[in-house]
Every structure is written in structure tokens, then in C-alpha cells.
Amino acid sequence: MRELLLELEQAVQQQKPVCYTCLVETRGSTPQKPGAAMLIYRDGSQAGTLGGGCVEAEVKRRALRMFEADAPEIMTFQLDSDYGWDDGLICGGRMKVLVDPIRSEADLEYYKSMLQLLDGDQGCTEAVVINPETAAGGSETDRYLIDAESNIVAWRGQPEPPSQLWDGLKPIKNRPRPYVNGGIAYLTFLQTCQLVIVGCGHIGQKVAALASDVGFEIIAVDDRQEYCNSERFPDAKQLIVGSFDTVLSDLTVNKDTFIIIVTRGHNHDEEALGHLAQTEARYIGMIGSKRKVKLIFEDLLRTGTPRAALADVHAPLGFDIGSQTVPEIALSIVAELVAYRNLDTIPASYQRPSLVEEIKTPDQVG
Structure with missing residues (x-):
């Protein structure tokens, strides 16, 4: 979407007539889902896609008549035999498409605000009235x-929204898919969450591949160049090689950072957790057996790590799905990451008390 908005901005600056089109609602089987967008130029060329040649051809045909229109319009397309003539696409669904002719800098202001929100990558929602x-x-x-704090930062149309807008709005931090409620379509733009993988062995490598596919931005960390490289982690945004003590001390962690500790041994796991347990990371998980986790917690408690910080660590890491192989272990880990990212909690059936609660302090033993 960001690239499409940049192209839209460039077209307006070059005084090139353009229509912004966006899929705002679907029912049944359709080639694309709400939020898909496409630019249509007066010469019939396009940027982006609404998913399907026959649909796009019909959207173009009708949008080309709107370049001189005074206001946007929502068009409805029924995907039946009427639109299957050129490539056999007969999905049987229905699509509603917003068509907005953009001619001036004033028309562009709304889209500049959208681009600014997307550049901030905090997540945002676009609410479109489709049934007045x-x-x-x-x-x-x-x-x-x-925006992510539920503030209206820009509008196109009437400045005062219908009261139903607030009734239907879902928190963007819970990562809702696009939805319709009370005659309003909510198009969601989700934040990219950063996943730091400490340990680039077989499990770390497999987790990176799966987590990247479900929208995590990967940062891989290890003290071995032969494991932490672009060949093993082709989708990683950043590769950090160096002693864990050094690189983890300098690592930037914020409240949207997810971290998993999957190094090759007990000592490295403990060293990593000692550096990371008191950061503001949204999620920290560590792999290992219950015995190993308790031993690490005991050592860190003795050296001053607060019990409350360790209680927030998810360990042993991953949902209990009877994992035996590396791909199964990675799958259990990514499932837990996705659940926590989307729900802001662990589902009740997978919740378990922290092992730090089983560790007694010297005064409790006495």
C-alpha cells in the first residue's frame, strides 16, 4: 500500500488524472480481500491490483467515466457469468469497490495522512461508510x-463520523482482519512486529522461516558467522554476529519487540536471558526442559534479576502439541507467538504458571 500511495502522490504532483480504487467489502468467494487497492489512469493503465483480470477490466471501464465526477462512488460487482467472459473467473461472490477520482493537492491530503500513518508502522484503521x-x-x-490510539487523524467527506463508528471499532493492537459493522467497512493496516531470534541453530532457522511468513520482521543473533548469515536466514531484516554479552547489551528493544532465546546451550540461554529479562519487550520466551528453565531462573535470582521479570518469561517456550521434530517444535513456538501477538495473551487452554513460582527464596526455605 505504501508504494501505491507514493505513486498516487507523484501522479497528482505531475497533474496526471488518476482514480484511487479500493475493495471495501466482499461476500462469498472473491479473488481479493478488502483492503486491496489499485490506481487507474486516464489512458487505462494501472498500478496495484484488485485481483482478477475480468473484475479489473470492469472496474476500469466504469472508473474511466468518473474522472470528471464531483465525488467518490461505491460500485458493486457480482462475480457471476457476467464477469467470467475473458478468463473463466466465476467466483459467485460480491465485491464493493470504492472509486475516488483524485485531481488536486486538496484531494490528496487524506492520502498523505494515510501514508504518514503507514510510515509510522503503529497500525491504523480506515473506516468507510458503505451503507448510510x-x-x-x-x-x-x-x-x-x-490511529492506534483510536484518534481520527484525517477524514474525506463529513468531518463528524456516525456514532456507530465507535461501536464497531476494534483495537488495532489485536490485529483484526478487515470487517464490516453497522454499515461501516473497517480496513485494517497492521503493525509489523519485530522478532529477535537469539540463537541461529536449526530451531532458530525454522522459526525464522515460519514467523516471516506470518508477518514478523526477523532479527537473527548468534556468535557464529557460519550460522548467522543470509544464506540460512534469507528473510531476516538484520543479522547480528558477535558475543552474546556484547550484542545483547547494545540491542534496541521496545514494547513491540518479541524475543525468543534458542541458543545451543544452557550457559548461553542464561546469559541471554540475564541481559533481556528486564527490557520492555512485549514477549520473551526461552526454550528448554522444565528442569533447565528452573536452574536458569535460580541462577538469575541469585544474581539479582527480579522475580517479577522472570515471571513474565514464557518458558518452556511453545505450545504443548507433542512436538518431536524440529519443524514441529518451530511450529509450536510460532503458534504461541502469533497467539500472543493477535490476542495479547496466551489462550486459556495453553496457559501455565511460571516455573519461577516453584523456586523458593532462602527465607522461604528457612
Whole structure:
């Protein structure tokens, strides 16, 4: 989407007439899902896709008539035999597409705000009125950009949103998919979460591949160049090689960072957790048996790590799904990461008390 908005901005600056089109609602089987967007130029060329040649051809045909229109429009397309003539695409679903002709810098202001929110990568929601009868007080095509703190930062149409907008809004931190509620389509732009993988052995490598596929931004850390490299971690945004003591002391961690500790041994796991347990990371997990985890917790308690910090560590790491092989272990870990990212908690059936609760302090033993 970011690249499409940059191209839209360039087209307006070059005084090149363009229509912004966006899929706002689908029902049944469709080639794309809500949020898909496409630019259409007066000469019939395009950027982006709405997913399917026959659909795009019909959207273009109707959008080309709108370059002189005074207002956006929402068009409905029924994917039946009427639209299957050129490539056999007969999905049987329905699509609603917003078509917005952009001609001036004033028209562009809303999209500049959208680009700014996406560049900030905190997650945001675009609310589009698609049924004014249900969304009382709103007009069709009214649009509102809502940041991660549920503030409206820009609008296109009426400045005052219908009251139903707030009733249907889901927190973006819970990573909802696009949805419709009360005559309003909510198009969600989710934040990219950073996953730091400390330990680049077989499990770390497999976790990186799976986690990248589900939207995590990978940072791989190890003290061995032969393990921490672009050949083994082709999707990693960053590769950090060096002693764990040095690189973890300098690692930037924020409240949106996920961390897993999967090094090759007990001592390295303990060293890594000692550096990371008191950071503001959203999630820290460590692999290992219950016995190993308790031994590491005992050592760190003796050296001053607060019990509360260790209680927040997810260890042993991963859902208990009877994993035996490396791919199964990686799958159990990524499942836990996704659950915590999307739900902000561990599902009740997988919750377990922290092993730090089983460790008695000297005064408790006495």
C-alpha cells in the first residue's frame, strides 16, 4: 500500500488524472480481500491490483467515466457469468469497490495522512461508510483514518463520523482482519512486529522461516558467522554476529519487540536471558526442559534479576502439541507467538504458571 500511495502522490504532483480504487467489502468467494487497492489512469493503465483480470477490466471501464465526477462512488460487482467472459473467473461472490477520482493537492491530503500513518508502522484503521441507512448520520463514501490510539487523524467527506463508528471499532493492537459493522467497512493496516531470534541453530532457522511468513520482521543473533548469515536466514531484516554479552547489551528493544532465546546451550540461554529479562519487550520466551528453565531462573535470582521479570518469561517456550521434530517444535513456538501477538495473551487452554513460582527464596526455605 505504501508504494501505491507514493505513486498516487507523484501522479497528482505531475497533474496526471488518476482514480484511487479500493475493495471495501466482499461476500462469498472473491479473488481479493478488502483492503486491496489499485490506481487507474486516464489512458487505462494501472498500478496495484484488485485481483482478477475480468473484475479489473470492469472496474476500469466504469472508473474511466468518473474522472470528471464531483465525488467518490461505491460500485458493486457480482462475480457471476457476467464477469467470467475473458478468463473463466466465476467466483459467485460480491465485491464493493470504492472509486475516488483524485485531481488536486486538496484531494490528496487524506492520502498523505494515510501514508504518514503507514510510515509510522503503529497500525491504523480506515473506516468507510458503505451503507448510510445503517450508519445513521453518515453519507456513503465518508472515510475516516483512525490511529492506534483510536484518534481520527484525517477524514474525506463529513468531518463528524456516525456514532456507530465507535461501536464497531476494534483495537488495532489485536490485529483484526478487515470487517464490516453497522454499515461501516473497517480496513485494517497492521503493525509489523519485530522478532529477535537469539540463537541461529536449526530451531532458530525454522522459526525464522515460519514467523516471516506470518508477518514478523526477523532479527537473527548468534556468535557464529557460519550460522548467522543470509544464506540460512534469507528473510531476516538484520543479522547480528558477535558475543552474546556484547550484542545483547547494545540491542534496541521496545514494547513491540518479541524475543525468543534458542541458543545451543544452557550457559548461553542464561546469559541471554540475564541481559533481556528486564527490557520492555512485549514477549520473551526461552526454550528448554522444565528442569533447565528452573536452574536458569535460580541462577538469575541469585544474581539479582527480579522475580517479577522472570515471571513474565514464557518458558518452556511453545505450545504443548507433542512436538518431536524440529519443524514441529518451530511450529509450536510460532503458534504461541502469533497467539500472543493477535490476542495479547496466551489462550486459556495453553496457559501455565511460571516455573519461577516453584523456586523458593532462602527465607522461604528457612
